[in-house]
Amino acid sequence: MDFENVAADPSLAQAIQRFEASEDGPAGEDGALAATRWIREFAIDDRGSVTRMLLDRGEVISYYTLSSGQAEIRDASRRDVLKLLGGPEIGSSHIKWIARATEAPPGAAAAAVLHAGSVASDLAVQEGKGLLTLDPYDQATETMWREWGFEATDTPSPTGEGLKRLYIPLP
Numbered sequence: 001m002d003f004e005n006v007a008a009d010p011s012l013a014q015a016i017q018r019f020e021a022s023e024d025g026p027a028g029e030d031g032a033l034a035a036t037r038w039i040r041e042f043a044i045d046d047r048g049s050v051t052r053m054l055l056d057r058g059e060v061i062s063y064y065t066l067s068s069g070q071a072e073i074r075d076a077s078r079r080d081v082l083k084l085l086g087g088p089e090i091g092s093s094h095i096k097w098i099a100r101a102t103e104a105p106p107g108a109a110a111a112a113v114l115h116a117g118s119v120a121s122d123l124a125v126q127e128g129k130g131l132l133t134l135d136p137y138d139q140a141t142e143t144m145w146r147e148w149g150f151e152a153t154d155t156p157s158p159t160g161e162g163l164k165r166l167y168i169p170l171p
Contacts (some may be wrong), residue, residue: 011058015042019060021099025109026140034137036100039063049096052119054111061104062112066119069094071133071165072151088154092131092167093120113148117168124170131167135159142166 019138021035039060043051049067069092095116100109120132134150135157136142142163150166157163 007146012055015055015058015060016043016053018133020102021061022102022104023076025100025136025142031137031141033100035097038097039099043097051097052112052115054108054115056105056108059103060101060141062098062100062108064098064116065096067075067094067096067166068092068118068127068129069133071101072158073167081096090131091127091129092133093129093170095132095134098134117170118148121170129135130170133165133167133171135165139163 017040019036019039021032021039021045023029023032024127025031039051043063043065046065049065051063051065053063055061071092073090074086074088093116097115098109098112099110105139117132120129123129131153133153136145138158138161145166148168150168152164153167155165157165
């Protein structure tokens with residue numbers, strides 16, 4: 001569900017205000033506070049992305065925000081393996097935010113990632129995007145995303161700490 005439907009459903013707006021991101025992830029309390037604040041205060045006004053939420057019994061148990069992005073992969077051999085044509089800049093579907101709720105059942109985070117990948121795969125065909133990208137919050141979240149199969153691009157992550165934007169190829 002995107003935020004266009006929030007005004008028509010006051011119970012959804014209330015569920016968003018009750019959302020508390022889990023501190024159990026690698027980003028800990030700081031990451032959870034940032035993810036909670038973003039969905040409550042900024043998501044509804046963000047016209048550069050679409051936020052999708054997984055609901056369970058009227059509660060938001062996970063969400064992600066997808067926007068258009070890009071990343072550089074300069075290594076020719078990696079580009080050949082991925083069958084990427086053209087220059088080093090590759091269009092992507094970019095996960096701007098992703099979080100699961102404190103009380104989310106097992107699998108809620110995986111469901112958000114898989115749904116983002118599914119939507120991004122559809123866009124890959126429609127808009128010529130070759131990657132699903134995200135910027136790790138910190139070194140610990142980079143490690144987690146690499147365990148999910150994400151790899152580093154040549155694009156610096158705006159989150160700092162010398163991190164790189166991460167990607168998985170889209171079909």
